[in-house]
Amino acid sequence: MIPLLLIHLLIGSGILLAGDRLGRRSFTVAAIPAVATLAWLATQWSDVVGTPSVLDADGHASAGEASIASIGWITGLDLDLVFRFDALSLVMTLLVSGIGLLVCIYSVGYFAHIRPGQSRLAGLMTLFAGSMLGIVWADHLITLFIAWELTSIFSYLLIGNDDRNAQARSAALQAIFITGGGGLALLLGLIIIGQSAGTYRISEMFDSPPSGTAVAAALVCILLGAFTKSAQAPFGSWLPAAMVAPTPVSTYLHSATMVKAGVYLVARLSPIVATTGHWRFLVLAVGSVTMIIGGLRAMRQRDLKLLLAYGTVSQLGFMMLLFGTGEYKIAQAGIVLLLAHGAFKATLFMLVGIIDHQVGTRNIRELHGFGDGWLPVKVMAVIGAASMAGLPPLLGFIAKEKAIDTYLEYGDFAGAGLTLAVIVVGSILTFAYSARFVLGVLGVSGRPGTEIRSRTAPPPELVFAAPAGLLTVFTVVAGIAPIIISDLTKSALLGLDPAASPSTVKLWSGFNTAFMLSLLIIAVGTMLAIFRTRVAALQTAASRPLRRIPSTEGSFAWLIRAIDTSARHVTRIVQNGSLPMYLLVIIGSAVLVPVVPMLTEFGDLPSWLDSAIQLPIVVVIIASAIGATLIRRRIAAVVMLSAVGFAMAALYESWGAPDLALTQFAIETLGTVLFVLVLRFLPTRFVDLAPAVVRPIRLMVSILVGAAIFVFAIVSTNARSDVADESISTEMIERSEPDGDGKNVVNVILVDFRGVDTMGEITVLLVAAVGAVALARGSRQYDDEPLESSSTEEPVG
Amino acid sequence: MRRSLILDVSVRLLYPSIIVLSLYFLFSGHNQPGGGFVGGLAASSAIALRYVTGGVDAVRRSFRLRPWTILGFGLAISVGTAIVPVLLGGDILEHATLKLHPAVLGDVKVTSALSFDVGVYLVVIGLVLMIFEAFGDDRRHEMAMIEPPARPATTVVEEYRPLDDSRSVPGDRGDPS
Numbered sequence: 007m008i009p010l011l012l013i014h015l016l017i018g019s020g021i022l023l024a025g026d027r028l029g030r031r032s033f034t035v036a037a038i039p040a041v042a043t044l045a046w047l048a049t050q051w052s053d054v055v056g057t058p059s060v061l062d063a064d065g066h067a068s069a070g071e072a073s074i075a076s077i078g079w080i081t082g083l084d085l086d087l088v089f090r091f092d093a094l095s096l097v098m099t100l101l102v103s104g105i106g107l108l109v110c111i112y113s114v115g116y117f118a119h120i121r122p123g124q125s126r127l128a129g130l131m132t133l134f135a136g137s138m139l140g141i142v143w144a145d146h147l148i149t150l151f152i153a154w155e156l157t158s159i160f161s162y163l164l165i166g167n168d169d170r171n172a173q174a175r176s177a178a179l180q181a182i183f184i185t186g187g188g189g190l191a192l193l194l195g196l197i198i199i200g201q202s203a204g205t206y207r208i209s210e211m212f213d214s215p216p217s218g219t220a221v222a223a224a225l226v227c228i229l230l231g232a233f234t235k236s237a238q239a240p241f242g243s244w245l246p247a248a249m250v251a252p253t254p255v256s257t258y259l260h261s262a263t264m265v266k267a268g269v270y271l272v273a274r275l276s277p278i279v280a281t282t283g284h285w286r287f288l289v290l291a292v293g294s295v296t297m298i299i300g301g302l303r304a305m306r307q308r309d310l311k312l313l314l315a316y317g318t319v320s321q322l323g324f325m326m327l328l329f330g331t332g333e334y335k336i337a338q339a340g341i342v343l344l345l346a347h348g349a350f351k352a353t354l355f356m357l358v359g360i361i362d363h364q365v366g367t368r369n370i371r372e373l374h375g376f377g378d379g380w381l382p383v384k385v386m387a388v389i390g391a392a393s394m395a396g397l398p399p400l401l402g403f404i405a406k407e408k409a410i411d412t413y414l415e416y417g418d419f420a421g422a423g424l425t426l427a428v429i430v431v432g433s434i435l436t437f438a439y440s441a442r443f444v445l446g447v448l449g450v451s452g453r454p455g456t457e458i459r460s461r462t463a464p465p466p467e468l469v470f471a472a473p474a475g476l477l478t479v480f481t482v483v484a485g486i487a488p489i490i491i492s493d494l495t496k497s498a499l500l501g502l503d504p505a506a507s508p509s510t511v512k513l514w515s516g517f518n519t520a521f522m523l524s525l526l527i528i529a530v531g532t533m534l535a536i537f538r539t540r541v542a543a544l545q546t547a548a549s550r551p552l553r554r555i556p557s558t559e560g561s562f563a564w565l566i567r568a569i570d571t572s573a574r575h576v577t578r579i580v581q582n583g584s585l586p587m588y589l590l591v592i593i594g595s596a597v598l599v600p601v602v603p604m605l606t607e608f609g610d611l612p613s614w615l616d617s618a619i620q621l622p623i624v625v626v627i628i629a630s631a632i633g634a635t636l637i638r639r640r641i642a643a644v645v646m647l648s649a650v651g652f653a654m655a656a657l658y659e660s661w662g663a664p665d666l667a668l669t670q671f672a673i674e675t676l677g678t679v680l681f682v683l684v685l686r687f688l689p690t691r692f693v694d695l696a697p698a699v700v701r702p703i704r705l706m707v708s709i710l711v712g713a714a715i716f717v718f719a720i721v722s723t724n725a726r727s728d729v730a731d732e733s734i735s736t737e738m739i740e741r742s743e744p745d746g747d748g749k750n751v752v753n754v755i756l757v758d759f760r761g762v763d764t765m766g767e768i769t770v771l772l773v774a775a776v777g778a779v780a781l782a783r784g785s786r787q788y789d790d791e792p793l794e795s796s797s798t799e800e801p802v803g
Numbered sequence: 804m805r806r807s808l809i810l811d812v813s814v815r816l817l818y819p820s821i822i823v824l825s826l827y828f829l830f831s832g833h834n835q836p837g838g839g840f841v842g843g844l845a846a847s848s849a850i851a852l853r854y855v856t857g858g859v860d861a862v863r864r865s866f867r868l869r870p871w872t873i874l875g876f877g878l879a880i881s882v883g884t885a886i887v888p889v890l891l892g893g894d895i896l897e898h899a900t901l902k903l904h905p906a907v908l909g910d911v912k913v914t915s916a917l918s919f920d921v922g923v924y925l926v927v928i929g930l931v932l933m934i935f936e937a938f939g940d941d942r943r944h945e946m947a948m949i950e951p952p953a954r955p956a957t958t959v960v961e962e963y964r965p966l967d968d969s970r971s972v973p974g975d976r977g978d979p980s
Contacts, residue, residue: 664836665841668828668836669841672841676848676931679851683939687938747900747914748834749833749834749835750833753837756838757833758898764923765881771926771927771930772930775870775871775929775933776871778933778937778938781937782937
């Protein structure tokens with residue numbers, strides 16, 4: 007598994023590095039990791055899937071062995087990259103790499119006339135595929151989180167790849183704000199349940215489920231992550247906005263793979279935590295609302311791609327309803343739906359891309375049917391939409407049938423009846439928007455008066471249409487003979503919940519209630535499709551009072567604006583441009599925060615004088631310090647300060663610290679020179695323009711700083727004498743010669759005992775030097791063009 | 804510009820002596836007062852003397868390498884000294900000692916800490932050179948500093964000399980134009 011992830015990383019980065027040199031061939035290169043993954047998957051198939059149809063003596067079914075791989079990372083913290091490949095991971099891998107491969111082939115057709123920057127998409131999609139595989143293979147919660155965030159980042163880059171398009175940029179930002187915010191909540195939740203369960207491994211959580219008071223809150227956090235990722239209400243606004251991305255990207259990320267990550271996480275955790283906290287209630291409530299609202303909005307779209315996007319939102323809500331219950335029988339319907347949805351939604355997206363590419367529009371008002379050679383496209387559109395609507399004998403029908411059937415039979419938890427009603431209503435809406443899609447593609451919804459381009463549009467080339475064809479074949483074959491996916495879904499269910507006893511997936515299960523409900527869905531859905539104009543009018547009328555409620559898109563924009571405005575206000579207060587104010591804040595906090603607590607430690611004063619020579623030195627220090635505050639010429643003040651410094655060096659020498667004295671002496675010399683260097687840019691005299699009230703405040707601050715330094719010096723001196731016996735300095739002196747091979751303890755400390763500190767300090771010096779040059783050079787440039795800069799600079803007030 | 808002959812000559816004598824002194828500080832620092840930091844500061848004072856006599860051009864002439872090269876080189880030496888032991892399987896900054904017995908000089912002990920100190924020495928010098936490069940490279944202002952204006956300005960506004968001399972007080976003798 008790990009080599010496969012590395013292949014994705016290497017080939018993805020390679021394509022990015024190649025830039026535009028590869029052109030549309032980059033998509034062929036991007037197919038390599040997908041092919042490799044599928045080949046590896048084929049070798050694992052029989053081991054991982056096993057024989058779930060054969061029951062053991064107790065009547066239990068069992069799946070094959072999951073294969074495990076791990077890399078040690080921070081083993082001490084139990085933080086490793088652990089991957090576990092069971093049958094559910096296999097189903098998801100099939101979606102990620104299978105559809106990924108088809109999308110790569112499709113892209114070769116879609117990007118027939120590739121523009122600069124678009125081959126980047128191939129690299130980003132490869133990297134995304136690797137991250138997505140990371141999610142579905144992860145067994146360690148933190149591994150899962152890392153891969154999860156990577157998919158958000160690549161999704162951001164893919165949506166915003168056309169960086170000159172403002173709409174694409176804002177859609178990309180919206181996507182990363184929402185999914186990234188959810189990701190933060192997710193991290194919090196994962197850490198809490200990992201800590202309370204005592205393990206971060208999902209596979210070990212069955213034996214030690216998380217328990218404790220914080221778990222309920224943690225689960226809400228995790229659901230926030232899952233809901234934002236899977237575009238559930240009210241976080242769904244980013245998914246339709248993300249449709250500005252090229253169609254291959256939408257097909258891959260925003261219908262088949264990434265948006266299923268949230269569903270996948272809910273599926274993985276539900277068997278463990280469904281009855282804990284409000285998990286089940288939240289999933290069912292949010293899923294229901296999403297399924298209905300997504301369906302209603304899909305029925306209103308004229309843009310075929312947006313129609314499919316809202317349809318995806320609705321179907322993701324449906325999947326939440328199937329996986330969030332924690333009932334394994336219902337979850338099996340969810341697994342079938344995962345496969346079915348992956349197949350038909352990718353097909354339909356690809357077809358919309360073909361229409362958009364060949365005709366130049368995807369608005370149903372501007373489509374008037376197609377000419378010769380378009381028959382395969384029309385057939386595939388009808389089959390895909392039929393599978394979406396849930397018509398037999400297609401895979402979509404089996405999924406929905408099984409969902410209703412299992413809900414009827416095993417839905418014995420609170421709210422199951424209501425949820426079933428939601429599923430039926432949602433499926434009716436799904437039927438209605440599927441019909442709208444088909445009518446739109448066939449040209450029934452075309453309006454006179456618009457330019458008729460579709461009839462003369464050239465049919466797509468083979469490489470462009472073939473991927474959708476393959477998926478259509480799968481939809482039909484798996485629908486007629488569901489036995490080919492039966493074992494796979496059984497084992498996947500066992501991967502979710504080892505105690506499950508899965509059932510066979512069948513096309514025909516008799517005249518039961520589920521079949522009756524399916525007939526009802528088809529009947530009502532057909533009515534909605536026939537009376538579509540009246541339904542649309544009714545929807546418009548019904549939605550009028552709802553306009554008052556701010557939409558999620560509007561609230562998002564408002565939130566971003568509010569953040570901007572408040573940031574501007576805060577900056578205006580905190581960064582008001584007054585240097586004395588900055589100094590006051592910095593010095594004030596430096597004095598108050600560390601020194602005030604020290605006052606309690608303030609103890610005995612040390613002896614006043616150690617030797618007679620110190621007296622004149624101290625007199626010089628005090629006199630120069632006072633002189634520096636009184637003198638009016640800047641250069642003289644600097645000289646006074648230097649006098650303080652040199653006298654300090656003499657003081658060190660009198661205490662027998664030649665090294666310190668030498669350093670102080672050198673620093674002081676150089677400091678004075680550099681001071682003068684900068685002083686030339688300032689007036690020669692201090693000019694106090696501050697009002698008279700400010701000056702006492704400054705005086706007080708200065709005195710306060712002096713007092714604080716005094717307290718600091720006394721307290722730190724006393725602190726050392728308290729522990730003089732086993733002081734670290736004694737040990738350093740003892741070990742200097744044998745361990746550091748030097749007699750000068752100060753130097754041995756600098757280059758050996760505390761060498762890493764020194765290394766950090768010289769790095770800081772380097773940064774400071776670069777900063778000084780940039781500052782000085784920058785201000786020079788400012789001076790060279792005074793007019794231009796002053797006009798662009800905002801006045802600070 | 805009025806140059807002081809005495810200053811010029813004495814700096815010519817002092818400069819090499821201070822550099823030698825700084826090297827002494829650097830090499831003897833492990834056992835006596837000194838070390839890379841102090842050595843670097845001493846060398847920097849010598850550079851400051853050069854600057855006082857000949858401006859930033861004199862400083863540039865005394866070093867063939869550009870300041871940022873010296874700075875980066877110094878950091879690379881120090882970090883390299885820290886990392887090489889790790890690559891050889893030891894701890895970071897683990898030091899090694901080499902005892903040499905050359906004929907004339909007697910016993911000489913060379914520790915790897917010395918190369919770390921050399922890095923520090925170069926970083927300090929590089930930093931000071933950078934600062935001279937940043938704040939000292941304006942020729943017109945050097946003149947203004949060395950030779951103060953003949954008529955001391957009476958008000959603040961006139962006295963303030965912005966970096967761009969085209970707007971400075973007319974009649975300022977320090978202005979070479």
